[in-house]
Amino acid sequence: MPVDRLATGCQPLGFWDGMGLWEQWGINFFPRLGDTMCRAMGGATPGGIPDWLIFAILGLAGAFAVVNVAMLGVPYVILLERKLLGRFQHRVGPNRVGFFGLLQPMADGIKLMTKEDITPRVADKLVFSLAPLVFVVPVLLMFAPLPWAPHAVLADLDVGILYIVAVTSAAEIGVFMGGWSSNNKFSLFGAMRVVALVVSYEIPLVLAIVGVVMLTGSLNLAAIVEGQRFVPNLLWQPLGFIVFMIAVSAELNRAPFDLLEADSELVSGFHTEYSGMKWGVIQIGEYAAIIGFSGIIATLFLSGWKGPAPMPGYLWFVLKMGMIISGFIWVRATIPRLRVDQIMNLGWKFLLPLALINIFVTAGEILAYPDGLPVWLIPVNFAFAAIVVAVAARLLGIQGQPRQVVPAPPVFETMASS
Amino acid sequence: MTLKTEPITVNIGPQHPSTHGVFRLRVAFDGEVIQDVEPVFGYLHRGSEKLAEERTYTQVVTLTDRLDYVAPMTSNQAYVLAVERLMGIEAPERGQYIRVMMAELMRIASHLMMIGFFLQDMGAFGTPLMYTFREREDILDLFEMVCGARITVTYMRVGGVQADLPPEFTPALERFLAKIPGQIDDLEQLLSGNEILIARTKNVGLLSAEAAINGSVTGPALRASGVDWDLRKSDPYEIYDQLEFDVPIGENGDNYDRFVLRLEEMRQSVRIVRQCKEQMPGGPHRLELPMLLRPPAGDAYGRVEAPKGELGFYLVSDGSIAPYRCAIRSPSFINLTVLRDMLIGWKLADMVTIFGSLDVNMGEVDR
Numbered sequence: 129m130p131v132d133r134l135a136t137g138c139q140p141l142g143f144w145d146g147m148g149l150w151e152q153w154g155i156n157f158f159p160r161l162g163d164t165m166c167r168a169m170g171g172a173t174p175g176g177i178p179d180w181l182i183f184a185i186l187g188l189a190g191a192f193a194v195v196n197v198a199m200l201g202v203p204y205v206i207l208l209e210r211k212l213l214g215r216f217q218h219r220v221g222p223n224r225v226g227f228f229g230l231l232q233p234m235a236d237g238i239k240l241m242t243k244e245d246i247t248p249r250v251a252d253k254l255v256f257s258l259a260p261l262v263f264v265v266p267v268l269l270m271f272a273p274l275p276w277a278p279h280a281v282l283a284d285l286d287v288g289i290l291y292i293v294a295v296t297s298a299a300e301i302g303v304f305m306g307g308w309s310s311n312n313k314f315s316l317f318g319a320m321r322v323v324a325l326v327v328s329y330e331i332p333l334v335l336a337i338v339g340v341v342m343l344t345g346s347l348n349l350a351a352i353v354e355g356q357r358f359v360p361n362l363l364w365q366p367l368g369f370i371v372f373m374i375a376v377s378a379e380l381n382r383a384p385f386d387l388l389e390a391d392s393e394l395v396s397g398f399h400t401e402y403s404g405m406k407w408g409v410i411q412i413g414e415y416a417a418i419i420g421f422s423g424i425i426a427t428l429f430l431s432g433w434k435g436p437a438p439m440p441g442y443l444w445f446v447l448k449m450g451m452i453i454s455g456f457i458w459v460r461a462t463i464p465r466l467r468v469d470q471i472m473n474l475g476w477k478f479l480l481p482l483a484l485i486n487i488f489v490t491a492g493e494i495l496a497y498p499d500g501l502p503v504w505l506i507p508v509n510f511a512f513a514a515i516v517v518a519v520a521a522r523l524l525g526i527q528g529q530p531r532q533v534v535p536a537p538p539v540f541e542t543m544a545s546s
Numbered sequence: 547m548t549l550k551t552e553p554i555t556v557n558i559g560p561q562h563p564s565t566h567g568v569f570r571l572r573v574a575f576d577g578e579v580i581q582d583v584e585p586v587f588g589y590l591h592r593g594s595e596k597l598a599e600e601r602t603y604t605q606v607v608t609l610t611d612r613l614d615y616v617a618p619m620t621s622n623q624a625y626v627l628a629v630e631r632l633m634g635i636e637a638p639e640r641g642q643y644i645r646v647m648m649a650e651l652m653r654i655a656s657h658l659m660m661i662g663f664f665l666q667d668m669g670a671f672g673t674p675l676m677y678t679f680r681e682r683e684d685i686l687d688l689f690e691m692v693c694g695a696r697i698t699v700t701y702m703r704v705g706g707v708q709a710d711l712p713p714e715f716t717p718a719l720e721r722f723l724a725k726i727p728g729q730i731d732d733l734e735q736l737l738s739g740n741e742i743l744i745a746r747t748k749n750v751g752l753l754s755a756e757a758a759i760n761g762s763v764t765g766p767a768l769r770a771s772g773v774d775w776d777l778r779k780s781d782p783y784e785i786y787d788q789l790e791f792d793v794p795i796g797e798n799g800d801n802y803d804r805f806v807l808r809l810e811e812m813r814q815s816v817r818i819v820r821q822c823k824e825q826m827p828g829g830p831h832r833l834e835l836p837m838l839l840r841p842p843a844g845d846a847y848g849r850v851e852a853p854k855g856e857l858g859f860y861l862v863s864d865g866s867i868a869p870y871r872c873a874i875r876s877p878s879f880i881n882l883t884v885l886r887d888m889l890i891g892w893k894l895a896d897m898v899t900i901f902g903s904l905d906v907n908m909g910e911v912d913r
Contacts, residue, residue, distance in 0.1 A: 217676035313556045317578075317894065383671060384742055392564040392667045393895050464742050465669025467895045468578055526745045531752070532579050533891035540572060540584040 203233025216461035245404035255309035263302025264413035277441040288349040307398035318397030328475030333375035335483035339368040353432035360431035366513040383460035422452040567908025590912040598872035614910040619652035620852040622702035628848025628859035641706030647822040650815040656853035706832025747801035751900035761884035765855025771799030777851035
């Protein structure tokens with residue numbers, strides 16, 4: 129049941145659109161950026177100013193605003209993580225700088241910016257300096273098609289979710305550049321792990337989205353939100369949600385998949401040699417990716433900015449993102465890390481079959497009920513997901529390779545005689 | 547065309563987050579797989595054995611605190627047992643009960659620390675470590691009550707202990723004994739059934755019983771391989787033959803067994819401490835001995851089941867006020883001899899967990 133995006137865009141906002149009532153009272157909390165840009169492109173502009181200039185200025189202003197939302201979000205996500213981790217671990221967390229430690233991110237930022245920026249003498253200096261940028265830019269690009277509120281989307285792309293998947297994969301190049309150019313063996317190990325792993329979790333990640341796309345009939349994120357007018361996709365797609373969450377935590381290099389910076393093994397992994405603001409940029413990239421992917425999870429599965437009216441849509445969106453981020457932090461505080469071959473096993477033998485099963489089941493449901501899925505499918509879906517996950521965990525598991533004794537002569541002569 | 551390949555050699559340590567001190571491993575990797583390992587140690591060498599020759603028999607007790615700084619009480623105990631054997635004396639019963647009680651509390655604290663760092667090495671970010679440190683804190687508080695120090699206790703003396711238990715100790719111990727079993731259960735429930743933990747530990751880092759015996763491995767690492775050898779049972783010292791406790795035995799000798807066995811040993815230690823508290827006799831806590839001890843010429847070997855294995859002190863006396871020679875058999879050092887064979891063939895990520903599961907303390911390795 130494809131949703132006509134233009135048609136839905138013209139629909140009056142209702143109770144479940146959150147901001148709707150506020151708009152009726154004449155309060156507009158969020159600039160109608162997309163609409164303004166559409167008008168600019170359509171030529172309905174104030175006289176004298178060329179269309180392209182308005183387009184460029186508005187586009188830059190919008191990009192500036194969205195990037196700043198991400199950039200200002202990052203310190204506070206870090207603070208939230210530190211606070212929550214503290215609570216999980218019987219600690220208090222940062223509370224010295226400012227009220228409740230609210231200024232701690234600012235202090236950290238100032239410290240990072242004034243810190244000496246060390247480039248190792250043996251490093252490939254150009255690549256070393258470029259890597260943080262290559263890492264952070266794709267992450268920031270990810271924010272362009274995110275719908276923050278009704279009509280509030282910077283780039284209303286028709287291939288929105290495809291664009292996001294494509295762009296975020298590029299961040300791994302930055303990781304590899306950083307790891308390689310550092311000329312440090314720990315960094316190289318971290319970079320090598322990323323390259324080895326990226327395929328095994330990206331494929332389930334993309335396949336988990338397919339179910340949502342089939343339900344909505346569109347790749348456009350605003351249309352996907354509109355398609356969840358009555359029921360969030362989580363209820364139709366529990367299996368897809370599970371696969372997507374696991375794949376996203378692997379994509380974000382979060383625990384239990386954080387082995388490219390596994391601190392107990394690789395010191396700091398690919399950013400061992402980075403210091404000062406270069407390290408800070410890498411941190412920004414990592415946490416901005418967490419914000420961005422939480423937004424995508426909220427959009428795909430939790431009906432995005434939709435929510436009951438008294439709270440505006442963008443607050444609903446941020447609230448849902450915050451819940452997902454807290455979930456990631458909770459997992460990080462509890463679960464040990466997987467080994468590199470176990471993650472491959474998990475990706476190929478567990479997530480990929482589940483994603484494929486999800487696609488087939490969703491396709492069957494849509495074929496059987498072309499006019500909309502019946503409500504009784506929701507408990508059936510959940511029961512099915514639970515059974516499939518349990519069975520797959522029993523059958524496939526994550527057990528990795530056994531011991532691999534390489535028939536090679538001892539490398540160190542001092543121990544060779546023993 | 548064949549590409550020339552060569553193993554990549556990495557120095558793990560001495561400054562590395564999970565080398566538990568200043569241990570250094572030179573590792574040759576084939577990709578992620580460990581091809582060869584060379585342990586290098588000595589970065590914390592302080593010459594404790596030589597220093598012991600320069601000090602009187604009582605002063606040496608302070609050196610033993612600094613051996614295994616995670617378990618100073620058992621180091622004290624091993625040393626004073628050796629001196630007592632050298633002099634042919636025995637501590638009064640109350641002193642022995644207090645010593646055993648302290649040693650078992652120390653075992654709980656040391657195992658807590660091992661479990662916390664083991665899970666931390668596996669990547670559980672801080673939470674299990676903080677849980678175990680919270681509980682270890684209570685034990686250190688008890689130590690502070692009896693001797694004023696938390697780590698460098700120097701509590702045991704030749705012929706007993708330095709001071710009797712203070713009156714506030716027993717209620718505090720009762721509070722501790724009331725809550726520690728639940729906390730051990732919490733720790734077990736936190737992660738023991740976790741799929742990832744099982745995948746990371748089961749059948750990883752196997753140590754066969756033969757290899758363990760050939761490498762003179764002692765302590766939990768040996769018992770996890772299925773060998774029933776605990777000095778408290780097989781060569782009872784002090785009052786262990788009057789106490790009831792079980793010695794848990796593992797099956798496979800993998801990381802999981804070494805981890806779970808320590809949880810079980812903590813429960814048994816709680817049992818022992820409880821029995822000590824109930825059976826605690828009156829009387830003096832130490833013998834009246836002169837300030838400068840002059841054991842007759844000869845030699846003696848005193849050993850205890852320390853949290854990490856058999857800790858022994860071999861003392862040679864020439865009849866003077868200081869030992870002529872003091873040799874320490876430290877379990878951490880000797881358990882490391884099997885490390886190379888355990889590591890080869892596993893991956894980089896397993897290296898830190900296998901090393902962590904041996905529970906090695908560098909202060910004791912380098913002495």
